[in-house]
Amino acid sequence: MxxxxxxxxxxxxxxxxxxxxxxxxxxxxxEFPWRRTDDAYRILVSEVMSQQTQLSRVEEAYADFLDRWPTVADLAAADRGEVVAFWSDHSLGYNNRATYLHEAAGQVVDEYGGEFPDSPAELEELMGVGPYTANAVASFAFDNGNxxxxxxxxxxxxxxxxxxxxxxxxxxxxxxxxxxxxxxxxxxxxxxxxxxxxxxxxxxxxxxxxxxxxxxxxxxxxGDFTAPDVPTQPSFEGSRRQFRGRVVRALGEYDELPLSKLGPRVRVDYGGDTGEAWLRELVADLADDGLVDAEERDGETHVRLTR
DNA sequence: GTCCCGGTTT
DNA sequence: AAACCGGGAC
Structure with a gap:
């Protein structure tokens, strides 16, 4: 024992x-669409979308996403910015997850010839895939998970x-x-x-x-239905990630913007302590995360979603 | 305010 | 171990 x-x-x-x-x-x-498939790509898309997002809101995004990028090869061939813009448009949250999914698609194509590995250990090597998602994909796609x-x-x-x-x-x-x-x-x-x-x-x-x-x-x-404490999230209103989300949303709408045009679209009180220096730092972090690119031109910094 | 089929980075 | 990451629904 x-x-x-x-x-x-x-x-x-x-x-x-x-x-x-x-x-x-x-x-x-x-009944969820991802419960009617054993395609690892489709399972992965559903799992990544479902992280910290209500399932009821994932269904429409899931269908639209697969309509646009039906296979892992299609996703790998897409511009990252398209995927990020899609993510933002569909209010899926945590735009980093769009870049992870795009990166993971590239890994599957480059390292596995477009065929997903079927073990949790190999799946966990994919960007954005931790123990939870690795076991979910191995289980639902291959019936091979823990x-x-x-x-x-x-x-x-x-x-x-x-x-x-x-x-x-x-x-x-x-x-x-x-x-x-x-x-x-x-x-x-x-x-x-x-x-x-x-x-x-x-x-x-x-x-x-x-x-x-x-x-x-x-x-x-x-009768004691005590449950484990779930860590409470910091408030969203006024948070850094709220402004990050607004930058991504604006760039999905306008393709490219100089800081001077981007700033007022991100916060109505743009300027002062939260002016250009503040926005540059925000954009720099987004660039580090692979979400946006910044380019100096005509003496100004222009920002766009990553190609 | 809390919750939502987590993962990465530090 | 803890901070960080979006946003809609309730």
Whole structure:
């Protein structure tokens, strides 16, 4: 017996727990376009879009994106600025993720001849792909992943398994992997994420959604639905990233702008302490991130989205 | 204000 | 370990 089995139901129950969740998922779940494909490129696009963005808003962007760049080769051949402008236009947030996705497409074409690798370890080498996304793509495209651990899964495990609450730094990854039926990452990861997203939300909906784990869940039995703290984000209004977003949006609209025209479009109080020096620094950071290019011409600095 | 199927950089 | 990154919906 391994250590993590201490956190899990007895072997006799483990099979029932697994079956119950999979049956619950198969009996009815949300239909998303990316759940009807096993194309790694399409899966990756959906996963990157879904990071910190509401799924309901991803659907339209996902369809538009694949309409414009149907294959990984198409995306790799695109100008980066086009991808960034698309990202901004569709309000997908965190424009860096557009550059990561474009970079990753280039890696797949250059290093893998346009065919995605199928292991989490290789997928994690792609720009913008960390442990979460690597396992998601390996699972949903190739049925070859480990257990996915996101905030939804953590919440499910934290509530369901009593012993986790006694642990200072819960080994979510080990527990999640021990719980997942070996070789069934596609259905399992879909199912447990669906459970966290639909039934085991911050405000639990156990009975409404017919949670399959009620008879076994520690939280359901005790009424203590405590969940792990999610780090609260700094406020967006007035933040640096709000102004970064405005720069990208303006350049997606105007192709190219000198600082003197860009500034007033970024903030109405452009000038003074937040004048040209402030804007230069903002633009320099965006250039470092590969989002924009700056060029000196006619004694002024002109800025455009990266080609 | 909080939340959202995280990753990179320092 | 912590800061940083967008923006719409609620």
């Amino acid at each position: 391994s250590d993590q089995s201490d956190h899990l139901p007895a072997d006799a129950d483990l099979g029932r727990v697994r079956e119950a969740l999979v049956e619950w998922y198969e009996a009815g779940h949300r 257990a996915v651990v996101d905030t939804n899964v953590k919440r499910v495990l934290y509530r369901a398994i009593a012993e986790i609450r006694n642990t200072e730094d819960p080994p979510y990854e080990e527990i999640a992997n021990a719980l997942m039926p070996s070789g069934e990452s596609r259905i399992w990861n879909n199912a447990i994420m669906e459970l966290g997203g639909v039934a085991c939300q911050k405000t639990p909906r156990c009975d409404e959604e017919g949670c399959p784990w009620r008879e076994w869940c520690h939280a359901y039995q005790t």
